Amino acid sequence: MFLALRDLAFAKGRFALMATVILLVAFLMVLLSGLSSGLIERNVSGIKLMKATHIAFELDNIPSYTNSFVDKEMWEAWAKVPGVSAMTPTGITAFNARNSNGTALTVALMGVVPGSFMEPNVLAGATFASDPRGVIISDELIEKGVKVGDVIRLDRVLTELKVIGTAAHANIGHVPIAYAPLPLWQEATYGPPGGPPPGDELPKVLFDYASVIALQVSDPAQLKKADDEIGTVTLSREESFNAAPAYREEVLTVFLIQGFMIFVSAMVVGAFFAVWTIQRTPEIGLVKALGASTGYLMRDALAQALVVLTSAIAVGGVIGYMLGRYIDTTGVSFKLESAAVGLNIGLLLVAGLIGAALSIRRIGSVDPIIALGAER
Amino acid sequence: MSAAIGLAAEHVTLVLGDGDQQITALNDVSLQITKGECVAVVGPSGSGKSSLLAVCGGLRAPTKGRIRIGETDLTALKDSQRTGVRRSKIGFVFQQSNLVPSLSALDQLMLIAHVNGSPTKADENRAMKLLDSVGLAARARRRPGQLSGGECQRVGIARALMNRPDVLLVDEPTSMLDHNRGTDIVKLLATQTKEHGVATLMVTHDASMLSWADRVLRMEDGRVLPASSPMATAAQ
Ligand SMILES: Nc1ncnc2c1ncn2[C@@H]1O[C@H](COP(=O)(O)OP(=O)(O)O)[C@@H](O)[C@H]1O
Ligand SMILES: [Mg+2]
Numbered sequence: 083m084f085l086a087l088r089d090l091a092f093a094k095g096r097f098a099l100m101a102t103v104i105l106l107v108a109f110l111m112v113l114l115s116g117l118s119s120g121l122i123e124r125n126v127s128g129i130k131l132m133k134a135t136h137i138a139f140e141l142d143n144i145p146s147y148t149n150s151f152v153d154k155e156m157w158e159a160w161a162k163v164p165g166v167s168a169m170t171p172t173g174i175t176a177f178n179a180r181n182s183n184g185t186a187l188t189v190a191l192m193g194v195v196p197g198s199f200m201e202p203n204v205l206a207g208a209t210f211a212s213d214p215r216g217v218i219i220s221d222e223l224i225e226k227g228v229k230v231g232d233v234i235r236l237d238r239v240l241t242e243l244k245v246i247g248t249a250a251h252a253n254i255g256h257v258p259i260a261y262a263p264l265p266l267w268q269e270a271t272y273g274p275p276g277g278p279p280p281g282d283e284l285p286k287v288l289f290d291y292a293s294v295i296a297l298q299v300s301d302p303a304q305l306k307k308a309d310d311e312i313g314t315v316t317l318s319r320e321e322s323f324n325a326a327p328a329y330r331e332e333v334l335t336v337f338l339i340q341g342f343m344i345f346v347s348a349m350v351v352g353a354f355f356a357v358w359t360i361q362r363t364p365e366i367g368l369v370k371a372l373g374a375s376t377g378y379l380m381r382d383a384l385a386q387a388l389v390v391l392t393s394a395i396a397v398g399g400v401i402g403y404m405l406g407r408y409i410d411t412t413g414v415s416f417k418l419e420s421a422a423v424g425l426n427i428g429l430l431l432v433a434g435l436i437g438a439a440l441s442i443r444r445i446g447s448v449d450p451i452i453a454l455g456a457e458r
Numbered sequence: 459m460s461a462a463i464g465l466a467a468e469h470v471t472l473v474l475g476d477g478d479q480q481i482t483a484l485n486d487v488s489l490q491i492t493k494g495e496c497v498a499v500v501g502p503s504g505s506g507k508s509s510l511l512a513v514c515g516g517l518r519a520p521t522k523g524r525i526r527i528g529e530t531d532l533t534a535l536k537d538s539q540r541t542g543v544r545r546s547k548i549g550f551v552f553q554q555s556n557l558v559p560s561l562s563a564l565d566q567l568m569l570i571a572h573v574n575g576s577p578t579k580a581d582e583n584r585a586m587k588l589l590d591s592v593g594l595a596a597r598a599r600r601r602p603g604q605l606s607g608g609e610c611q612r613v614g615i616a617r618a619l620m621n622r623p624d625v626l627l628v629d630e631p632t633s634m635l636d637h638n639r640g641t642d643i644v645k646l647l648a649t650q651t652k653e654h655g656v657a658t659l660m661v662t663h664d665a666s667m668l669s670w671a672d673r674v675l676r677m678e679d680g681r682v683l684p685a686s687s688p689m690a691t692a693a694q
Contacts, residue, residue, distance in 0.1 A: 084565075084572040085558070092560030092601075368556050371517060373545025373621070374573045375538060450544075451517045454508050454629055455553045 085369065085379075086386035089362070100354040101390055104434065105398035107347045111340065111426045112402025112418075113409075118336035119422050120415035125332060126323045128190070128220070128252035128259045133199045134296035136305065137322045138169075138314040145315050145325045147174045147254060147293060154290040156312050163308040165301030170198035171292035173267040176257050176327075178237040181228050189223065189234065190257040191243075193267020193292065200296050202261045206230065207247030210263050216246030217266075222258040224248055234260065241270040241277065255327030265289060340426055344433045352437030355387060359444050364452060366445055371453035376446045383445060387438035391431055399427050463526070464493040464657020465514060465625045470523035472509050472680075483509035484520065485680035491657035493624065496648050498668050499661045501677030507661040508629060510677070514659060515548050515627045516540035528624040545574055549618030549656065551628040551647070556614065557602040563589060563613045564598040570620040588616040591653075592646060608639035615646060619654055626651065628660035632667060644670045 090097055123130075129147075138160060139145035140152055157171045173193030180186055194200035196210035202218055207230040210216060219228060228234065234243045243262060252259040262270070269277065272288045297316065299305065305316050323329050359366070366379060403423070409416045472484035483506045491497050499507050512518040514525055516532050519540075525532040527547050532540060544550075557566050567585035571577035589598050592612040602610050611631055618626055628647060632640030644660075644667040651658040660671065668674050676683040 085561070085569060088558075088560045088565060364556075365558055368552075368558065369569070369573070370541070371515070371544065371550055371552075372570060372573060372617075373541055373543075373548070375541050378573060450541075451512055453550070453552055453556055454512055454517065 083382060083385045083389070086382045086389070089365075090386055090389065093358075096358070097390055100350065101394035103350050104347055104391060104394035104430075105401075107343055107350075108395040108398030108427060108430060109402040109405075111343060111430055112399050112406055112423055114336070114340060114343070115423045115426045116402075116406040116409065116416045116418045118332075118340075119417040119419045121332055121336070122323070122329070123417045124253050124415045125256050125329050126254065126326050128192070128254040129319060129323060129326060131202070131250060131252050132296060132319060133298070134319055135299045136297040136302070136316050136318050137325070138295040138297060138309070138312075138316045139322075139325060140294075141309075141313050141315055145317060145322070146327070147322070147325050148176060148327060150293045150325075152292055152295055152314065156314060157292070157295045159312045160295050160297065160308065160314075163304055163312075165299055165304045166297050166308075167300045168199055168298040170195045170200050170296050171264065172200055172294050172296045173264060173271060173292045174254060174294070175267070175271045176255070177239075177270070179234050179243075180237065181234055182232045183227075185227055187223065187226065187228070187234065188257050189219075189236075189260040190254045191217075191236070191267055191270060192254070192259050192261050193264040193271070194261055195264050198296075199298060202249035202252070204247040205249055207245075209247065213244060213246050214263055215242075215244055215266055216263075217243040218247040218249050218261040219245055220250070220252045220258040220260070221248055222251050222253065223260065226258075236270055239270050239273065239275045241266070241273075243270075255329070264292065268292070340429075344426075344429050347430055348433035348437035350437070351387070351391065351434040352441045355383070355438045355441035356444070359383070359441055363448055366448040367450050367452035370448060370450035379445045380442055383442045384435070384439060387435060387442070391434040391438070395427055395431055395434075399423070462493050462528070463490055464495070464528060465489075465491045465659060466524075466526040467510075467514060468524045468526070470510075470513055470520045470525065472506075472513055472518060473521045474509070482680050484513060487523070487680070487682050489675065489682060491625075491659060493655045493657050494652055495672050496651040496658040496660060496670070497673045497675060498671035499659065499675045499677060500663070500665070500668065505677040506680040507677055509680070511627045511629050511659065511661060514625070515550060516544050546621055547624045549621065549623035549626045551611075551614050551618045551626065551631050553630045554607075554610075554634045557610055557617075559602055562599045562601050563594055563605065563609075563616075566613055566617045567620045570617060574621060585616075585620060588619055589613070591650070592616045607634050608642065611635065611639075611643050612646065615643070615650060619650060619656070622654070623656055626656045626658040626660075628658060630661055630663055632662065632664050637666070640664060640667065 139150040160169045176190050179189050204218055228245060230245050232245045268288050269284060273284050278284045309316050406418045467487055467489050470484055470487045474481050474483045501507055513520050527543055530543055564585055568577055571581040589595050592615055594612055631643050648670040
């Protein structure tokens, strides 16, 4: 790195220009990573909070929380699968609704069996034990003005839900969750509008259906076999993010933006080092004539690229991180996850190095004869 | 003559260009230079002087013939091995000095040490001593842009000696300098040749520099002409 560092110091103006571009890209990458993690968090925070290790969906090419439909036979079969320590049917339906004061809301009604591992932790208010027609709502609905004691009325089906408690921020498909006892969810989802006719009961069969089966699995060995026998698709909790509405599309969009930025920076770095290498052709020829091998010069140049890229990315990353920490406090859906940030920054560095390496290759074709002067 | 041979060319022919554009830049050239001897090469433009340096320095492989540097047959080596010989046994002094713009005078010499491995304190001492011997100890920290043409050329000479070469190949060292500075440089080359016991092959345009050489070779059309200078005759 002897020559690399001195060339770097000597031509700092030119390197600064390129480094600034990379710095800005690194900065944007951190913010973008924070935004995408925030976006994803808002989409699937409710899934992340589930105490299930796996979720069994109705057999489908693209499993979906909101389209899945499972019956009692299935969940009873799942209860007997070896390696499954607990299971509970769970329902998910999105509803438009109105609060007692007339505010329009969208809620993801999640029907959970009271007392099962799917029952949410209550932060304030009461649990299902106190009221079989009560719901426990995500903190986000509290932020939207709903209070414990309010009654939320679902549009069309007209089911009334009494808010009895609050739970942590929990979304699915960006919609805040209202946890209801499973029978109440089944009534709202499958029952006739307005509930049973006065004096009548809802048909029993209604209560044999749910959306998915939440599982606590201690040994996943039998899952595949059980899926085939029962007619379900079982995903781990993390895999099941893909089954949340719009999750795939969001991740793909963010992935494309990040990929594009990484690609563009690799091009910028490649173009810079192409021009730089051409400009220093006389120097390369000279040093080769003095006995430096192509390998020595390539290592030197690559080390130079590494120094420039690492410092630019580090500075840009740190600035982005600090700004991100601030944004984190403002309530915008933003989340700095060190793994995601680290991965993006790492990819940026690797892509930059590849861009540089491709350009630096031309060191190999410089003929040391040029050191002997202008007459060829 | 019992002195060791530093550089020898044996029936070297170099054909350049391809197809019907071929030019015989060197035509059956033979020469021997002993260690401590300074040989000047003169000749009209296009007579093959630079080609001779290129072949002797392993920058071009001759079409025919052999080059020996000390005990090493340069022509028997692969490209990478020839680079290695340049690194360890050959010193180049180029026209217009050819220094790396970003390096201080001292670093120009230290670069040679770096290319040859991991430099030690001894290498740095040697570099300083060499700079001192060309009168530039006080300017060791200056970059080429902060040195005059003559000073740059002296750094170039010091650099060429850094790897303790067997052979010094010098291409028109004075072409960018005025007469007095040019004389200084050639004098310096002559004394360093003796001091370090290297075989020096110096191409020059400037007839007034020839008196500093032990021997003068004349080239024409890629051939070395039979010895004609009184000094050359005397040497044989
Ligand atoms: N790369 C090359 N390709 C073809 N011909 C060349 C090349 N380099 C030099 N020559 C020719 O070889 C001959 C000798 O050139 P050169 O060694 O540079 O002479 P000098 O240094 O004495 O001026 C000239 O005719 C020149 O035109
Ligand atoms: Mg020439």
